[in-house]
Amino acid sequence: MVLKRKVFGMEGLRGKAFLHRCGRRLSLAQVAAGFCLILFWWAMVPAHAASFTASLDSDALTLGQSATLVLTFEGGTPQNTPEVPDIPGLQISYVGPTSQFSFINGRTSSTVTHHFTITPQRTGNFVIPALAAEVDGVRLTSQPLQLRVVQPSTASASQIDSGSQIAFMKLTIPEDKVYTGEIITANLEIYLRDDVRNFGNFQFTATPADGFTTGKMSEGQSRRVQIGNHVYTVMPVTMALTATRSGTLSLGPLTANLVLVIASQKRSNDAFMQQFRQFGFGNFGEEQKQISLATETVNVQSLPLPTANVPPNFNGAIGEYTLTVTAGPTNVAVGDPITVRIQIAGRGDLGSLTLPDQPAWHDFTLYPPTSKVATTDPLGLQGTKTFEQIVAPQNANVREVPPFSFSYFDPDAGSYRTLIEPGMALAVRSAGSTPVPTIAANPTAGPQSPVRSEDILPIKNDPGVLGQAGPPLVTRPVFLALQAVPVLAWLATVVWRRRADSLSNNPRLRRQRLVTRLIREGLNELRQSAAANQPDEFFATLFRLLQEQLGECLDLPATSITEAVIEERLAPLGAPEPVLSDLRELFQLCNQARYAPIRGSAELNSVVEQFEKAVGELLQLKA
Amino acid sequence: MKIGFDILRFLRPIERSGFRQKAGSCIFCKCGGLPTAATLAILMVGGNLLAADVTTDFTAANKLYAEGKFAAAAAAYETILQTGAVSPALWFNYGNAEFKLGQPGRAIAAYRRAELLAPRDDEVRANLDFVRNQVTGPTLRGSGWSRLAGGLGILTLNEWTTLAAVAFWLTFILLALRQMQPAWRPRLRRLTSGIVVLTILSCGALCAAATIHFSKPVAVVIETEATARSGPFAEAQDAFKAQSGAELPVLNRRDNWWQVADGSGRIGWLPAKQVEVLPGA
Numbered sequence: 065m066v067l068k069r070k071v072f073g074m075e076g077l078r079g080k081a082f083l084h085r086c087g088r089r090l091s092l093a094q095v096a097a098g099f100c101l102i103l104f105w106w107a108m109v110p111a112h113a114a115s116f117t118a119s120l121d122s123d124a125l126t127l128g129q130s131a132t133l134v135l136t137f138e139g140g141t142p143q144n145t146p147e148v149p150d151i152p153g154l155q156i157s158y159v160g161p162t163s164q165f166s167f168i169n170g171r172t173s174s175t176v177t178h179h180f181t182i183t184p185q186r187t188g189n190f191v192i193p194a195l196a197a198e199v200d201g202v203r204l205t206s207q208p209l210q211l212r213v214v215q216p217s218t219a220s221a222s223q224i225d226s227g228s229q230i231a232f233m234k235l236t237i238p239e240d241k242v243y244t245g246e247i248i249t250a251n252l253e254i255y256l257r258d259d260v261r262n263f264g265n266f267q268f269t270a271t272p273a274d275g276f277t278t279g280k281m282s283e284g285q286s287r288r289v290q291i292g293n294h295v296y297t298v299m300p301v302t303m304a305l306t307a308t309r310s311g312t313l314s315l316g317p318l319t320a321n322l323v324l325v326i327a328s329q330k331r332s333n334d335a336f337m338q339q340f341r342q343f344g345f346g347n348f349g350e351e352q353k354q355i356s357l358a359t360e361t362v363n364v365q366s367l368p369l370p371t372a373n374v375p376p377n378f379n380g381a382i383g384e385y386t387l388t389v390t391a392g393p394t395n396v397a398v399g400d401p402i403t404v405r406i407q408i409a410g411r412g413d414l415g416s417l418t419l420p421d422q423p424a425w426h427d428f429t430l431y432p433p434t435s436k437v438a439t440t441d442p443l444g445l446q447g448t449k450t451f452e453q454i455v456a457p458q459n460a461n462v463r464e465v466p467p468f469s470f471s472y473f474d475p476d477a478g479s480y481r482t483l484i485e486p487g488m489a490l491a492v493r494s495a496g497s498t499p500v501p502t503i504a505a506n507p508t509a510g511p512q513s514p515v516r517s518e519d520i521l522p523i524k525n526d527p528g529v530l531g532q533a534g535p536p537l538v539t540r541p542v543f544l545a546l547q548a549v550p551v552l553a554w555l556a557t558v559v560w561r562r563r564a565d566s567l568s569n570n571p572r573l574r575r576q577r578l579v580t581r582l583i584r585e586g587l588n589e590l591r592q593s594a595a596a597n598q599p600d601e602f603f604a605t606l607f608r609l610l611q612e613q614l615g616e617c618l619d620l621p622a623t624s625i626t627e628a629v630i631e632e633r634l635a636p637l638g639a640p641e642p643v644l645s646d647l648r649e650l651f652q653l654c655n656q657a658r659y660a661p662i663r664g665s666a667e668l669n670s671v672v673e674q675f676e677k678a679v680g681e682l683l684q685l686k687a
Numbered sequence: 688m689k690i691g692f693d694i695l696r697f698l699r700p701i702e703r704s705g706f707r708q709k710a711g712s713c714i715f716c717k718c719g720g721l722p723t724a725a726t727l728a729i730l731m732v733g734g735n736l737l738a739a740d741v742t743t744d745f746t747a748a749n750k751l752y753a754e755g756k757f758a759a760a761a762a763a764y765e766t767i768l769q770t771g772a773v774s775p776a777l778w779f780n781y782g783n784a785e786f787k788l789g790q791p792g793r794a795i796a797a798y799r800r801a802e803l804l805a806p807r808d809d810e811v812r813a814n815l816d817f818v819r820n821q822v823t824g825p826t827l828r829g830s831g832w833s834r835l836a837g838g839l840g841i842l843t844l845n846e847w848t849t850l851a852a853v854a855f856w857l858t859f860i861l862l863a864l865r866q867m868q869p870a871w872r873p874r875l876r877r878l879t880s881g882i883v884v885l886t887i888l889s890c891g892a893l894c895a896a897a898t899i900h901f902s903k904p905v906a907v908v909i910e911t912e913a914t915a916r917s918g919p920f921a922e923a924q925d926a927f928k929a930q931s932g933a934e935l936p937v938l939n940r941r942d943n944w945w946q947v948a949d950g951s952g953r954i955g956w957l958p959a960k961q962v963e964v965l966p967g968a
Contacts, residue, residue: 399753429755430755431755431757431787432757432787432788432789434789434821436821519817520783520786520813520814520817520818521810521813521814522783523749523752523753523779523780523783523784524776524779524780524810525746525749526776527741527742527745527774527776527777528774528775528776528777529774530741530742530772530773530774530777531772531773531774531804532771532772532773533771533772533773536844536845536848536897536900537844537845537848537849537852538844538845538848538893538897543848543852547852547855547856550855550856550858550859550860550863551859553859553860553863554859554862554863554866556863557862557863557866557867558866560866560867561866561867561869
């Protein structure tokens with residue numbers, strides 16, 4: 065403790081003098097490390113006790129706007145993400161946490177905030193109750209919050225005509241009468257006064273539609289109109305609506321938020337700034353303003369479809385359409401597929417169009433049709449829907465593709481209409497003469513080459529070569545290990561070749577190996593001769609082996625080896641006397657055998673052992 | 688963006704599409720390459736019985752298809768595939784049935800599996816192209832990899848492997864022969880050079896094919912419309928939408944989500960249940 069206190073003293077920072085005064089030999093690095101450690105410990109001590117507060121960035125909203133609820137924890141971190149209870153009329157979604165850690169004047173502070181987005185579903189006054197959270201074992205509670213949500217105000221006709229509104233919206237529906245299921249369009253116009261320099265972040269906040277389903281929206285060409293003393297830019301938006309029931313239907317009020325960039329009310333009187341702005345530098349004198357817009361509610365009367373004169377194959381199509389039917393091929397065998405292409409073009413809900421039942425097609429096998437919609441307007445209300453129906457004649461008596469009929473309700477005329485395409489001649493032969501289907505694709509063409517067939521090719525009748533699912537060969541360990549075999553075989557042949565070449569270039573080594581083999585085989589012959597008590601063969605072999613072994617040791621021809629070699633060549637090389645005497649004795653035994661050939665097997669065996677011993681000693685001597 | 692990751696790890700489950708020519712070949716290996724005659728006979732009989740069963744089921748599924756009962760036919764083909772038996776015709780017919788059911792995504796996935804087994808089958812390619820032409824929205828377009836894959840697609844990965852292995856073995860057999868019979872070296876020189884070149888080329892092609900197979904997987908959307916999200920969780924923002932049959936290159940995997948690209952620079956995460964991930968080809 066004494067050392068610590070002195071380190072923080074001013075004189076303690078004066079280096080060696082202090083260290084000497086401490087009476088201890090501490091290096092500067094040790095002092096610095098200790099200083100940092102103490103600072104770190106000090107910093108880790110929380111500056112304040114934990115606190116929990118809740119706040120809203122705005123306590124009054126227009127329906128369609130959102131507020132952010134911020135739960136702030138200072139000096140601690142909650143164990144779990146705090147939960148906000150469900151409040152009827154408010155949609156609350158968790159955005160995420162942020163944390164902040166600060167170190168000021170040696171003191172640390174940490175702040176953790178959790179953000180929630182609150183989107184009102186209706187108008188009214190709401191209370192967000194006190195929220196509780198546990199921080200470091202302490203239960204903390206926030207204060208309750210008030211939120212007021214009001215209906216966005218719609219600009220009155222007098223306000224609009226006076227030009228006092230900086231922006232407003234108008235909603236109109238051209239038709240005042242629709243049929244259930246009919247698609248109509250609604251026109252929304254957004255008016256921006258000429259002092260609006262720019263705008264952005266346009267977002268619908270509510271599109272209430274009672275009895276309508278809304279479809280695509282399309283933005284039109286903007287135009288300028290004079291209202292009162294101001295010029296407004298009008299941006300039209302068209303939206304598709306489908307009446308889903310009969311009765312009075314309503315659309316609106318549509319509400320939207322947008323941010324306007326307008327000239328600032330606090331214009332600078334500084335001449336320099338005005339000059340600066342005149343030269344086009346900066347956006348001085350502008351301010352952004354978020355506003356909410358709302359339209360009036362528009363009502364439309366929806367009528368049910370007439371129940372009289374409904375065509376039998378009417379399946380709910382409403383609009384105005386034309387029909388085209390083609391089929392091919394028209395020369396087929398029984399069971400062969402024929403592609404019937406039905407194109408229904410016009411205005412209406414193309415996406416929901418389905419093919420009506422065709423009772424006249426009883427002689428055909430029908431496969432589920434495929435369809436494709438190609439629209440020509442941004443709302444997807446006009447265009448062509450193409451169905452491809454695969455049919456197969458069931459017998460050879462079929463002579464035509466039957467007529468095709470399609471019925472729809474025309475809302476403009478208020479009546480049903482039926483379109484009929486006449487039948488097409490068809491040549492159907494028996495299945496026995498069915499040609500084998502061929503592929504039109506060029507076999508040399510790549511996979512990207514277009515295929516001009518009109519339907520998928522039929523299924524295969526033969527399952528082909530059946531296999532078992534398994535990993536590719538290249539990933540199988542056994543296969544990979546097998547690839548080492550040729551490499552090892554090649555390496556073996558390389559080693560073999562090296563040894564063979566080495567042997568062929570070294571006659572002494574070759575003779576040494578030859579003699580080693582001769583001695584090994586000769587010893588067997590000696591033992592056999594001894595066992596058979598054949599002294600002549602025994603000693604002849606012994607003499608030959610002595611010649612071969614000594615000849616190899618002395619690098620002399622085997623035929624030139626006699627007992628005299630022992631004294632003349634072997635003794636000068638420093639061979640030990642016991643080896644020399646053994647060899648002498650063996651030579652003498654061979655000579656004596658010519659005169660006294662009769663010996664027993666036991667004696668011959670002892671000669672074999674003596675020879676083995678002599679050979680061993682010779683090899684040791686050579687080594 | 689880091690996209691390097693252990694692609695092999697998540698490709699293992701989809702390697703079922705690999706093709707093993709003989710049912711008992713792996714067992715042969717386990718027997719140390721010395722199958723007894725009895726083992727061989729049992730395997731052959733077993734294999735024939737299995738093939739007979741599959742052929743019967745296959746014919747029954749074809750009959751359902753011909754009767755227009757595509758859902759039942761697709762289920763029957765799927766049942767056969769679940770037994771582990773595979774063949775290009777099986778995947779092809781399964782793809783046809785799914786297409787007739789209005790499932791272009793599943794059809795494309797099946798045709799691609801058939802193409803992996805039989806890349807030179809014109810009928811598979813024709814149907815695959817036909818269904819691909821009907822897919823709208825983002826999908827895999829011709830890229831450098833796909834063109835390379837197209838060139839290498841004349842052979843399956845196993846065929847490339849076999850070709851490279853044969854060339855490799857021939858090279859070392861010739862080299863060993865040159866060691867054993869030095870007198871033959873002048874006569875074997877040109878043959879050896881040719882085989883070495885063949886080995887290098889085939890091994891290069893194998894490496895490229897394996898790289899595409901293992902590291903360029905493709906996710907085929909099998910839902911009518913799948914929404915790719917900006918993160919691998921359901922609450923993440925929409926990144927883009929893909930229609931059934933869209934083939935999207937896979938970049939990564941996390942839990943039950945696949946990260947895919949739409950070809951125009953947009954990247955998103957799709958739930959695993961909405962896609963079928965296939966090896967690159």
